[in-house]
Amino acid sequence: MEIVIVESPERVSATAAEIIAGLVSEKPNAVLGLCTGSSPKEVYAELVLRHRAGLDFSRVTTFNLDEYVGLPHTHPASYHRQMAEQLFDHVNVTPERVHIPDGMTKDIARTCADYEAAISAAGGIDLQLLGIGENGHIAFNEPTSALESRTRLKTLFARPGLDASLPRHVITMGIGTILDARHCVLIAFGQRKARAVAQMVEGPLTAFVPASALQRHPLTTVIIDEAAASELTLAEQYREIQRLKPDGQRGGT
Numbered sequence: 550m551e552i553v554i555v556e557s558p559e560r561v562s563a564t565a566a567e568i569i570a571g572l573v574s575e576k577p578n579a580v581l582g583l584c585t586g587s588s589p590k591e592v593y594a595e596l597v598l599r600h601r602a603g604l605d606f607s608r609v610t611t612f613n614l615d616e617y618v619g620l621p622h623t624h625p626a627s628y629h630r631q632m633a634e635q636l637f638d639h640v641n642v643t644p645e646r647v648h649i650p651d652g653m654t655k656d657i658a659r660t661c662a663d664y665e666a667a668i669s670a671a672g673g674i675d676l677q678l679l680g681i682g683e684n685g686h687i688a689f690n691e692p693t694s695a696l697e698s699r700t701r702l703k704t705l706f707a708r709p710g711l712d713a714s715l716p717r718h719v720i721t722m723g724i725g726t727i728l729d730a731r732h733c734v735l736i737a738f739g740q741r742k743a744r745a746v747a748q749m750v751e752g753p754l755t756a757f758v759p760a761s762a763l764q765r766h767p768l769t770t771v772i773i774d775e776a777a778a779s780e781l782t783l784a785e786q787y788r789e790i791q792r793l794k795p796d797g798q799r800g801g802t
């Protein structure tokens with residue numbers, strides 16, 4: 550993993566947006582894996598600004614990680630709505646190239662299989678943006694999710710902060726689906742993510758901390774602020790590696 554520690558949440562978002570915009574400029578038909586939650590909001594805001602400055606999304610294909618089951622796409626908590634509000638309504642994506650699991654489907658198994666097939670048909674995901682949950686989950690892969698899991702139905706754990714008014718069932722890409730992306734970019738900021746970040750980067754590879762599966766991925770960039778980095782044992786060494794890194798080198802240690 551490449552660990553990039555920056556001074557503020559704003560720098561986390563700006564750094565991630567820079568990587569995504571760089572890919573889209575280099576490869577206008579890039580396939581992006583996108584996430585929701587509070588973490589990526591400013592990344593999307595920055596991409597909207599870059600679009601206004603000329604960045605073209607018309608040939609980009611997107612796949613979102615997950616969605617609630619049974620929540621209408623117009624519901625404020627629906628990931629369809631959040632993505633529309635934060636990104637898709639403000640850039641020139643081609644609607645047919647935008648994919649989010651359909652939580653309103655009558656046939657969940659079929660929807661999940663079709664989602665995997667659509668990712669393959671698009672040539673796989675070039676860059677997957679990820680957040681991390683306080684219990685170490687990625688997408689909606691809760692602790693004990695199979696490390697080789699694919700897109701499927703999940704039941705969410707009850708945990709502090711989980712909105713009781715929202716469905717407990719979701720469709721989520723699996724950990725195996727995420728690991729197939731060619732580059733994973735995980736962002737986190739704030740003290741409340743520090744423990745999960747330390748477990749992901751320095752803890753054992755375990756289904757109990759789903760994000761630790763990224764230790765097996767050949768090209769993962771973890772972008773965090775000082776607060777989210779505060780429980781890392783080797784933080785100083787990660788900083789030094791970034792300082793010594795040859796220009797343009799990206800990737801694992």
Ligand code: GLP
Nearest residue numbers: 584586587588680681682688689
């Ligand atoms: C939800 C999402 C995840 C996200 C996580 C963290 O579980 N399904 O994709 O990473 O929340 O959310 P936040 O960024 O708001 O802390």
